[in-house]
Amino acid sequence: MSDIGVFSESDILLLIFIATLPGTVLGLILGTLLWKSRRIIGALTGALLGALFAFLTWVAYFQWFQ
Numbered sequence: 001m002s003d004i005g006v007f008s009e010s011d012i013l014l015l016i017f018i019a020t021l022p023g024t025v026l027g028l029i030l031g032t033l034l035w036k037s038r039r040i041i042g043a044l045t046g047a048l049l050g051a052l053f054a055f056l057t058w059v060a061y062f063q064w065f066q
Helices: 009-034 039-065
Strands: none
Touching (some): 009 039
């Protein structure tokens, strides 16, 4: 039996980034369009909320269906 893992910590962080990228981009676009008076803050807020939503969706999927 080997102690070598399949993924390192940096690989897992990269996979999380790739998995949440669609939510980040969608949140960035929606935040920019919906908060017209402060587009940059809206874009950053939307991107963070989109990434968080996408991450929590992945976590829920793996908890419930795996």
